[in-house]
Amino acid sequence: MTTSLNNGFILIVDDNPTNLSVLSEALASEGLRFRVAVDGESAIALTERNQPELILLDVQMPGIDGFETCCRLKANPVTENIPIIFTTALADTESKTKGFFLGAVDYIPKPFAQEEVIARVRVHLRLKQLTESLEQQISDRTTALQQAQVQLVQKEKLSTLGELIAGIAHEMNNPISFITNNIPPLKEYIAGITELLLLYEQEYPNPTATVTNLIENLDLKFVLEDLTKILNSFQLxxxxIQHLSTSLRSFSRSDSDTKISADLHLGLDSTLMILQHRLKAxxxxxxxxxxxxxxxxxxVNCYIGEMNQVFMNLLANAIDALDEAIMQGEMSYKIPRIEITTEINSQQMIVIEIADNGLGIPERLKKRLFEPLFTTKPVGKGTGLGLSIAHQIIVEKHNGTLEVNSQPGVGTEFKITIPTLSTTT
Known part of the structure; x- marks a missing residue:
């Protein structure tokens, strides 16, 4: 498969005319566009003006060397994500480790083998394209999910959100299953190839000079060890992603017509997973x-989809309360916190408490919280139906209670109580 750069280019940074000539010829033979720089300073200036797709960076140069150049590129938000491949005659592990620590993606040893240069460049161009494509897909889907979630939460149509999340979880499941199912055989193949290479080493202890040079230039032992680490990172x-997909599917279950036996902790965890983007700094x-x-x-026998709606509403409200307290400068002396407590009480009822340490609710407003259309949020921030619907789900559909305890300046706690075997329909 050929890799098209479209309007992009590869930047070659080297002070040696011979090296520049060899690398330029290798890239040109594959139809790849490139530019050259003869020192670190000019490479940085060129890169800041027009970002390349990939940088081939010599380590040993006059002025600032390749390591320092790499440091400066990675410290700049404009250039930090450009893949850097070091080109160097240094073969010691310390130099390679330093390069990878600074953010390089690969090494190409000198003297250059044209086939190896082309192969490594194409691999990293392809990886960059795949990474950008995946990031864009994730960004698009995350943005779509967040926009849909905000809109639907405001209108309290969380059942529709459940359907949306279920669809996204389904779409995620297919590609991630493909990846996870192919990792074990890939590990087996690599293990087999490694075993074969070791056997060759035993059976033919005196290979030709060509083979010996290739093994040294490739740093075969390092490559074989690194392959295993890369596969392990893929697996993690x-x-x-599988855990996220499972959480999304769990949250989206909307068995509204039938009660099922469910784990309420799983419902809480699934809701927290979906709200992670709002919990982060x-x-x-x-x-x-x-x-x-x-x-x-x-x-507990319950309508798990509707219970998840209650969890979503209470947790989103808690986050809103903390955001408001932070905006008003009331959290400078304490860490914003949500505390979730679950237990079986002395009456053998399930108790779920969701508490925040925000501003709290004035006593005069507490009595009206569960009234339809009543809201303490600014215009456009809430419909006043969320707590009313949550109250209806808990009281009428699960024969339980939903209470609020709040103290201004201390925080607010919502307390759900439902029987372990609810028979109300």
Whole structure:
């Protein structure tokens, strides 16, 4: 497969005319566009004006060397994401480790082998394209999800949000399953190839000079070890996405016509996962800590989709309350926190408490919180239906109670109580 740069180019940075000639010829033979710079300062200036797709950077140069050039490029938000491949005659592990630590993606040893230069360049161009494509897809889907979530939460149509999330989870599941299912055989193939190479080394202990040079230039031992590390990182990443997909599917279950036996902790965790983007630090606003004090709860017969709607509403309200307190400068002396506590009380009822340490609610407003269309939020920030719907779900559909305890300046706590075996329909 050929890799098109469209209007992009590769930047070659080297003070040696022979090296520039060899690299230029290799790239030109593949139809790849390139520019050259003869020192670190000019490379940085050129890169800041017009970002290349990839940089081939010589380590040993007059003025600032390749390592310092790499440091400056990675420290600049404009250039930090450009892949850098070091070109060097230095083969010691310390130099390579330093390069990778500074942010390089690969090394090409000198003297150059044209086939190796082309192969490594194409691999990293392809990886960059795939990464950008994946980031864009994730960004597009995350943006779409967040926009849909905000709009639907404001209108309290969380059942529709559930359908949307289910669709996204389904779409995520197919590609991630493809990746995870192919990692084990890929590991087996690499293990087999490694075993074969070691066997060759035993059976043919005196290879030709050509083979010996290639092994040394490639740093075969390092490559084989690094392959395993790369595969392990792929596996960790895919497991993280699978966990997110599972949480999305769990939240989106909307069995509104039938009660099912469900784990309420899973519903809480799924809701927290979806709200992660609002819990993270954002600009000057610090991260909101979530403390989970989970007791041992039995499975409960409930409308799990609607229970998840209640969790979403209460947790989103808690985040809103903390955001408001932070904006008013009331959180400078304490960490914004949401605390979730679950237990079975002495009446064998399930109790779920969701508390924040925000501004609290004045006593005169507490009595009206569950009234339809009543809201304490600014115009355009809430419809006043959320708590009313949550109250209806808990009281009428699950034969429970939803109470609020709040103290101005201290915080607010919502307390859900439902029977372990609810028979109300």
């Amino acid at each position: 990443g895919s497991e993280r 954002n600009g000057d606003r610090p991260r909101i800590e979530v403390m989970k004090n989970y007791g041992k709860l039995p499975q």
